[in-house]
Amino acid sequence: EKIFSGFSKTRENLAVIDELLLYWNLADTDRVLDELEEALLVSDFGPKISVKIVDSLRDDILAGKLKSGNEIKDALKRSVRDLLTSKGKKTELQLGFRKPAVIMVVGVNGGGKTTSLGKLAHRLKKEGVKVLMAAGDTFRAAASEQLEVWAERTGSEIVIAEGEKIKAPSVLTQAVKRGKEQRYDVVLCDTSGRLHTNYSLMEELVSCKKAIAKVIPGAPNEILQVLDGTTGLNMLQQAREFNEVVGVTGLILTKLDGSARGGCVVSVVDELGIPVKFVGVGEGLDDLQPFDAEAFVNAIFS
Numbered sequence: 092e093k094i095f096s097g098f099s100k101t102r103e104n105l106a107v108i109d110e111l112l113l114y115w116n117l118a119d120t121d122r123v124l125d126e127l128e129e130a131l132l133v134s135d136f137g138p139k140i141s142v143k144i145v146d147s148l149r150d151d152i153l154a155g156k157l158k159s160g161n162e163i164k165d166a167l168k169r170s171v172r173d174l175l176t177s178k179g180k181k182t183e184l185q186l187g188f189r190k191p192a193v194i195m196v197v198g199v200n201g202g203g204k205t206t207s208l209g210k211l212a213h214r215l216k217k218e219g220v221k222v223l224m225a226a227g228d229t230f231r232a233a234a235s236e237q238l239e240v241w242a243e244r245t246g247s248e249i250v251i252a253e254g255e256k257i258k259a260p261s262v263l264t265q266a267v268k269r270g271k272e273q274r275y276d277v278v279l280c281d282t283s284g285r286l287h288t289n290y291s292l293m294e295e296l297v298s299c300k301k302a303i304a305k306v307i308p309g310a311p312n313e314i315l316q317v318l319d320g321t322t323g324l325n326m327l328q329q330a331r332e333f334n335e336v337v338g339v340t341g342l343i344l345t346k347l348d349g350s351a352r353g354g355c356v357v358s359v360v361d362e363l364g365i366p367v368k369f370v371g372v373g374e375g376l377d378d379l380q381p382f383d384a385e386a387f388v389n390a391i392f393s
């Protein structure tokens with residue numbers, strides 16, 4: 092329901108499709124598909140995906156596989172759902188068997204990283220998972236305090252930097268070592284998110300990843316990038332940059348309860364092949380949900 096209301100603007104932009112398809116006939120196909128492509132573009136699907144979707148619909152119409160407006164609409168929804176779940180990538184967390192599993196959470200400031208980390212801790216704890224948090228955003232003074240509040244709210248233990256000069260990789264090393272010694276199931280690592288165009292942030296993230304792998308070879312098990320669902324196509328650029336540097340294994344889309352913009356998510360998943368694992372639908376403890384492609388598609392197309 093929250094996603095449905097968050098996507099009201101996207102749905103409004105795409106509502107024109109229903110009208111177009113209501114009066115569709117074979118002779119009118121080109122005009123209808125041009126307008127459909129326009130509606131997808133306006134809804135942030137991006138040119139590549141919009142053309143890809145429309146071309147596949149055209150092929151199926153000309154091959155006689157789609158014979159009515161309703162069938163075209165269903166095929167459209169199916170193709171978006173398939174794009175969102177393509178390449179068979181798992182949308183569940185892949186934590187492996189070795190304890191502790193390490194999850195690094197990355198993303199630009201303001202996107203909802205700390206909040207998502209807190210909500211994820213709550214989810215895991217509800218499943219009986221023993222969680223240790225690591226305050227790896229040593230750059231922003233308030234970040235550790237904010238994470239401490241979440242640790243308290245969720246009843247999680249937390250490792251924070253002792254002293255101003257301690258850098259993120261040391262905090263994470265300490266946390267992962269403690270996680271190993273004290274038999275935690277999952278170590279959740281926060282990281283810095285100052286502007287992604289700042290190269291030293293990327294260097295720091297690489298150092299963080301290496302520091303974790305030094306304690307547990309093969310870790311981190313997941314590198315989850317938090318993307319603000321209201322940012323539109325800028326989201327694609329952010330995902331490209333983080334993925335290139337640290338190798339993102341999953342996405343958390345936040346603020347889908349606000350005025351979220353749905354189309355670009357399809358572009359990110361399709362271009363980078365990174366699955367969406369969770370969606371944020373509010374600021375409360377229970378407002379992080381597993382990604383459901385079907386519900387997502389039903390929320391953007393009425």
Ligand code: GDP
Nearest residue numbers: 200201202203204205206345346371372373374
């Ligand atoms: P960070 O800088 O990336 O760590 O971002 P924060 O976790 O501090 O979040 C920035 C703001 O977005 C805060 O006011 C959060 O409460 C809010 N926020 C985060 N996730 C969501 C969400 O899913 N829905 C809504 N409505 N607000 C969110």
